[in-house]
Amino acid sequence: MIAGWIVIGLAVLIFLVAIFRSQNLIFFSSVALKYFLVTLAIGVALFFAFSFYHIYDVNDSNLKSFSGVVEFSGHYFSWLAGAFNKVGDITGYAVQQDWFEQNLTNSSK
8 A cells, every 4th residue: 555655656756846847837748748648658557557456455356366367357347337437427417517508697688
């Protein structure tokens, strides 16, 4: 558990040093866009690493046997499908909201 917090702390520290070292947020964002695929790959790798660790920790999986790996895979993909379903639910809820009617002023008065 502590290793996960160390990795998070190091990532935040590197991010803050990069921002303050660049002295310019526009420069930092242009570098991120220049290396978009690298940034995306790092983000995806971090997502999978933290999600694997979370599912491993919550379910107390045994990855030393084939049946443990199969059981872990079932837990992980079930969690991943649930996460995507929740994102879909939130997106559907946001789309169904009437965002414009409440923001318009009554011009007939």
